[in-house]
Amino acid sequence: MNSKIKNYVDVVFKDVPRSKKAIELKEEIASNLNERFEDYLKEGKSETESYGLAVANMGDIDEMIREVMPNEDFVKEANTYRRRNARNTAIGVCLYILGAAALILFSIIGEQVGMDDLGGALGVIVLLVLAAIATSLIVYSHMSTPKEYKDYEDSQEQELKSMKPKDRKIFEAISSIYWLIVTAVYLLISFLTHAWGITWIIWVISGIMHQIIVVIFQLKGTNE
Amino acid sequence: MLVMSDIIRGYTDTFILAQLLHHDSYGYEINKAINDMTNARFELKEATLYTTFRRLEHGGYIISYWGDENTGARRRYYAITELGKQLYYENLNDWKDAKSMIDKILEDRQ
Numbered sequence: 662m663n664s665k666i667k668n669y670v671d672v673v674f675k676d677v678p679r680s681k682k683a684i685e686l687k688e689e690i691a692s693n694l695n696e697r698f699e700d701y702l703k704e705g706k707s708e709t710e711s712y713g714l715a716v717a718n719m720g721d722i723d724e725m726i727r728e729v730m731p732n733e734d735f736v737k738e739a740n741t742y743r744r745r746n747a748r749n750t751a752i753g754v755c756l757y758i759l760g761a762a763a764l765i766l767f768s769i770i771g772e773q774v775g776m777d778d779l780g781g782a783l784g785v786i787v788l789l790v791l792a793a794i795a796t797s798l799i800v801y802s803h804m805s806t807p808k809e810y811k812d813y814e815d816s817q818e819q820e821l822k823s824m825k826p827k828d829r830k831i832f833e834a835i836s837s838i839y840w841l842i843v844t845a846v847y848l849l850i851s852f853l854t855h856a857w858g859i860t861w862i863i864w865v866i867s868g869i870m871h872q873i874i875v876v877i878f879q880l881k882g883t884n885e
Numbered sequence: 886m887l888v889m890s891d892i893i894r895g896y897t898d899t900f901i902l903a904q905l906l907h908h909d910s911y912g913y914e915i916n917k918a919i920n921d922m923t924n925a926r927f928e929l930k931e932a933t934l935y936t937t938f939r940r941l942e943h944g945g946y947i948i949s950y951w952g953d954e955n956t957g958a959r960r961r962y963y964a965i966t967e968l969g970k971q972l973y974y975e976n977l978n979d980w981k982d983a984k985s986m987i988d989k990i991l992e993d994r995q
Contacts, residue, residue: 662958685961686935688958688959688961689911689912689935689960689961690931690935691958692911692913692958692959692960692961693911693912693913693931693960694913694931695958696913697913700917718928718930718931719930719931719932720930720931720932720933721930721932721933722932724932724936725932725935725936728936728939
């Protein structure tokens, strides 16, 4: 593929969200345009002339692009799915934690009344039942989301989009270091204190703090 | 000439269907065939071509699939469906009717 042709198509699709439809159209245009370009070259035209002629034959690009842009209804529906999936994932995670809590609770009760085995078994059963519900909830959410909505960029990407390219790079760098530090802190504290039952709260706090960093970067972008 | 280009625009769908009637094809090849056929007097704009492909595919008149080219970029091929063939023959007959009607009206005045 000629680099100028590739560049041209990249520019045309710069602001188009990367849905499956848009990616396919882009690839189709690039391959046809490149073939036309090469045919002009074969006819003995210069590279500049061939490029100009190939691009000139594109016509009304705006109308074509409009068709692969997500319309309002699509965005609305995608958001509905996103909210539903977020809710189901949250409930799922909550059930996993409740399962672990139930296991601990039943074990303690079992010990107290002198029926260790029964307590442990009940705890495991409750844990498994809750885990089954949680897993099916999460799997159902993702399987029942139509593909085009899944392809639609997730909210994180949209957040990044509102930042300037330079800020985005800095943000991504900070983000990756941030999560590394959080993981290290989590493991360190958990291993030192053995309080695994409570240290997960570090993730919740870190998530909130991460969101604050996102907002700071977004505000910085809009101020300038 | 304005009327001429309007008439042509109304038949963009049928041009593409006609090309696909013989064999599956892709954007540039279809455009090149039309260009050759008309001795370079007419060629569809690429943007029109893609918009038409999408519309025809959405209506079930054509289907698309990706070729497996060994070199260079992948091509997106289109194939005509039974529904597409029906549409083609309907449009062809409409055109023939219109053409003979217009011929009669115009030539009677001479």
